[in-house]
Amino acid sequence: MQIDLLELTNGISEKIASADLEPGAYDMIRIHVLDAKVLLNDGTEFDLKVPSGSTSGLKVKIKPEVVIQEGQTSDILLDFDVSKSFVAKGNVSAGLITGFNFKPVIRGVYLGAAGRIEGKVTDSAGNPVENAWVKVLLPVTAAAGEEETEDQVLMSTYSGADGNFKLIGIPAATYAVSCELEEYAGVTVENVEVKTGSSTRVDFVLLKD
Numbered sequence: 571m572q573i574d575l576l577e578l579t580n581g582i583s584e585k586i587a588s589a590d591l592e593p594g595a596y597d598m599i600r601i602h603v604l605d606a607k608v609l610l611n612d613g614t615e616f617d618l619k620v621p622s623g624s625t626s627g628l629k630v631k632i633k634p635e636v637v638i639q640e641g642q643t644s645d646i647l648l649d650f651d652v653s654k655s656f657v658a659k660g661n662v663s664a665g666l667i668t669g670f671n672f673k674p675v676i677r678g679v680y681l682g683a684a685g686r687i688e689g690k691v692t693d694s695a696g697n698p699v700e701n702a703w704v705k706v707l708l709p710v711t712a713a714a715g716e717e718e719t720e721d722q723v724l725m726s727t728y729s730g731a732d733g734n735f736k737l738i739g740i741p742a743a744t745y746a747v748s749c750e751l752e753e754y755a756g757v758t759v760e761n762v763e764v765k766t767g768s769s770t771r772v773d774f775v776l777l778k779d
Contacts, residue, residue: 575652580727581686581736583647597635599646599678600627608656608670618672632678634741647684647739649677649725677725679739685764688736689772691729691749698733699776702751706737707758742766749774 571586578584606618620628636644654675660668691702705726724745729735744763750756754776764770 575650578650580730580734581688581738583738586648591638593638593640593642595635595637597632599630599632599648601630601648601676602627603674606672610667614667616667616669618670620672620674628674628676630676630678632680634680634683636680636682645681647679647681649679649739651675651677651725653726677739679741681739683766684739684741685766685768685770686736686738686740687745687747687762687764687770687772688734689774690733691735691751691774691776692733693754694775694777698729698731699751699754700729700731700733702729702733702735702749702754702774702776704729704735704737704774705748705750706740707746707748740764747772749776751776753779755779 573584573586603620606620608616608618610616630648632646636646638644655673657671657673658667659670660666687706689704691699691704693699703726706724708722708724725737725740727735727737742764744761746758746760747762748756748758755778757774757776759772759774762770762772
């Protein structure tokens with residue numbers, strides 16, 4: 571099957587496989603990728619090398635591990651982080667891209683032990699704001715008040731044309747959730763509690779910077 575990763579955002583997912591497994595604990599899955607490519611808006615296409623993708627496969631750790639009982643059905647979410655997986659080569663600031671380095675960053679999570687965060691981004695007049703970057707920060711970031719780094723971002727998404735966003739497959743814990751967009755002042759909401767099987771709502775109002 572072929573998958574367009576950019577279509578699978580804001581809670582949209584696609585079933586890629588199913589299997590009958592023996593009862594037990596599982597903490598890793600392998601994905602075999604035959605080929606991959608990046609297609610730019612201007613029609614330029616770049617083929618990608620997938621490290622071990624078609625041989626030993628991409629190893630994805632499942633956290634927490636999933637324990638399967640006899641007759642039980644379990645769902646595993648594979649969250650592919652596009653923003654971290656593709657690094658453009660060339661003079662990117664001038665729009666001269668010559669290719670991409672591809673290092674897949676995929677998070678595996680057992681949905682039976684996860685919840686979700688959803689909400690809406692608006693401006694001061696109540697109008698929906700599109701393409702705002704919403705990020706869920708790891709609990710240590712919220713607790714320690716440290717300056718944000720890329721490694722502290724658990725997952726992220728962008729608000730749609732209606733301002734809505736949704737992030738699924740978030741392990742139950744307490745997080746900070748931030749929202750930012752160029753020309754607006756960033757906003758961070760602390761102590762956002764995510765519960766297993768539940769949806770936590772977080773709305774943002776962005777003000778001009």
